[in-house]
Amino acid sequence: MTSPLLLPYDGPHLTLPNRIAMAPMTRGRADDVTGVPHPLTAEYYAQRAAAGLIVTEGIWPTVLGKGGPGIPGLVTDAQVDGWHAVTEGVHAAGGTIFAQLWHVGRMTHPLNLPDGAAPVAPSPVRIEGEPIYTNQGNLAHVTPRAMTTAEAEATIADFAAEARNAVRAGFDGVEVHGANGYLIQQFLAENTNRRTDRFGGSRAGRLRFALDVVEAVAAEIGPGRVGLRISPHNPENEIAEEDPQGTYRALVDAVDPLGLAYLHVIERGAYGALADLRPRWSGTLIGNFNGTEPTSQRAGEQVLAAGLADLFSYGRLFISNPDLPARFATGAPLNAHVPGLVYGGDAEGYTDYPALGDRVGSAVRSLS
Template sequence: MTSPLLAPYEGPHLRLRNRIAMAPMTRGRADDVTGVPHPLTGEYYAQRAGAGLIVTEGIWPHPLGKGGPGIPGLVTREQIAGWRAVTGAVHEAGGTIFAQLWHVGRMSHPLNLPGGATPVAPSAVRIRSEGIHTNEGNVPHVTPRAMTTAEVEETIAAFAVEASNAVRAGFDGVEVHGANGYLVQQFLAENTNRRTDRFGGSREGRLRFALDVVRAVADAVGPERVGLRISPDNPENEIAEEDARGTYRALVDALDPSGLAYLHVIERGAYGALADLRPRWSGTLIGNFNGPEPTSQRAGEEVVAAGLADVFSYGRLFIANPDLPARFAASAPLARPVEDLVYGGHAEGYVDYPPLARV
């Protein structure tokens, strides 16, 4: 049987050469001072342009949105120029590339922020269990500062500016990172959003930031160029969603009429998010599993064959297999990444994994 992942996809706003997306993956190689992507980032993504869609690593819309060393921005003229070279290389290779817009909220540290600033969040709720990576090693989290209402509005506007910058840099579209316990999900979750203004206090209030960000970004670049990534019921980064089903049904219902490029759902936890949300979403749906091991070819095929998603995204397998769709097509062996070279550094472990023909 030919893999359902290898069939081209034609959705309302997306035409992809296959149904395999490269999931967003932070690689920590940008210039830590300027936030400009690494000079090899264009080559890295161009090597992976056989994916139907590439979603870049998370990119900050505001200096306070940066989570760790070597994470790029999309704010300054130099950063935009750096990304223009990346999108040019991917387009030259026939690929489609969306920029992931990522504000980490409380998942940062003064050592990672300009001027030693305190991280901002919906509420001053500190993450307790895990340390955070900085240039001085792993350190405990600090208590974030609750954003004022005006700051929340400024941050929404910053996402819209980042989206416009992405289009100026040649991206085919943008993906709002609403997953994995970062700022957008910190507004959605009951345990991290204790606000009493209109961005909290009720389900409607907790949804407002996500909806306002997506709408502001869609107003800036057109809804057909905007995707949203969510991870319902994902406990990562100490998120506790008391009513994931209620929250995400309401979010999806509110956004379905907007005509977005896609919804990208990470399935994790007890709530079967793909099965629950698929019937409520009339546009393109991208599925992803986030388990302890890299998701297999078979797992994505089953999801697409069952109609639970139109496209499936792979993260870890793309690190050491730049031509992953060709390997799936050939049932070829898959290379394993060198763990120590995933984050930070330069060419090694980044652009030196050979394609199948050269293995």
């Protein structure tokens, strides 16, 4: 029986050869000064173009949203040109690619920002636990500076401008990163949003920034080219959501009528987001699990078979298996990724994982 992951998908805005998405993954290889993607980034994504849909690593809309060394931007002409080479490579290989729009909010450090600027966030709530990675190693977080209302509005405009640049760079669409404890989720969560202006104060206030970003981006490039990623109840990066069901039902109910390309839901925590939100979302839904081990083929198949999502995204398996759909189709063995080579560096651990047809790949196959 054909795996449900390998069936073609014909949705309202997406026509894809299979239901396997490549999940967004930061690789820290951009030029740290210019924010231009690494010259090998085009090859890296082109190697993975057999994914039904590629979502890029997070890309900043303003340098204040940059989370660490080697994270790319999509603001300057040089950055747009760098990404243009990436989209050309993926399109030449027959793929579809969305750019992830990512502002980290408080999840950064003055050493990662120009002129030692303080990180900005909805409220001055410092991360107490895990340190943050900088070019001087792991350091304790500083207390972020609360955005003024005008700064929040300017940041929404930055997201819209980034979406426009993404289209200039040839992307098929963009994904707004509303997950994993970064800026947008910092506005959504009770513990990180203590504002009293229109971007806080009540559930509707906490939702306002996310909704304004999505609406501004959709107005800029058309809703059919916009996805939204969320991770309800994900405690990562010291997020504490008191009422995930109330928050995310309200968010999804407000976003659904916009007619976006998709909703991308990371299932994590006790809430059971996919089952709860699926009936409320009328468009394409992408599922993702975020556990300690890379998610298995079987787990994605079960989600699709249960009707909880239309597509399923894989992260870590795509780091080390550029031809993941072919491996799922044939049951070929999977390469494991080398954890020390995930972030930063050059080709090693980036573009040198073998596909099945490659010399090393054939050797693996003949052994199996």
